[in-house]
Amino acid sequence: MKDFLKKTSPYVMFAAAWTLILAAILLGERVPAQINLVLFTLGGVLMGFGAVGIALSRIRLSPEQQKEYERGETDERNVAIREKAAMSSWYWTLYMLWAVFMVIQIFVGGLWGVAISVVIVLHCAFYMVNIHRWNKKL
């Protein structure tokens, strides 16, 4: 089932992307501009994921290359690298968000300040949720 989903999801995403983009074009000015923007954005994102997924699924590897690729995915050093990179990225993103927050509070304020605060809270909340999840797993 998991394998089936993995194989078909890029095609589903690609088809959904075209559906959304076509809907945006066909609906045109009959819907508010924001709805059109959402349809185009979602369509674009799904198109990107779908196209990359399809391109990756078309790459044919020799059995040795396939084995090496799979080994690379589960290799403990690679896993450790990914974990450390993810942790560093989280901190860097947090520092960056704080910097943006300060700049916005000083120069812009208003709703943008609220929006960036929400993003910072979500950023930390997702981290804590995942810490809790992994604390239960390990």
Place this chain on the structure above:
Amino acid sequence: MTNRIAELRKARKISQAELADGVDVTRQTIISLESGRYNASLLLAHKIAKYFGLTIEEVFLFEEETT
């Protein structure tokens, strides 16, 4: 922690790729282990020791930190 992987491998005329294949890791991991940049997990240490037919203590040398 230091290890004798490079020494044991060379003594047995085994390539890094062969060892990597034998313990199911990438060659890069073997390179990092040999250079001391990466410390193996207990599972990998066990696999490597088993590959050489030795105990973990004979392959991996634990040095107690002096304060």
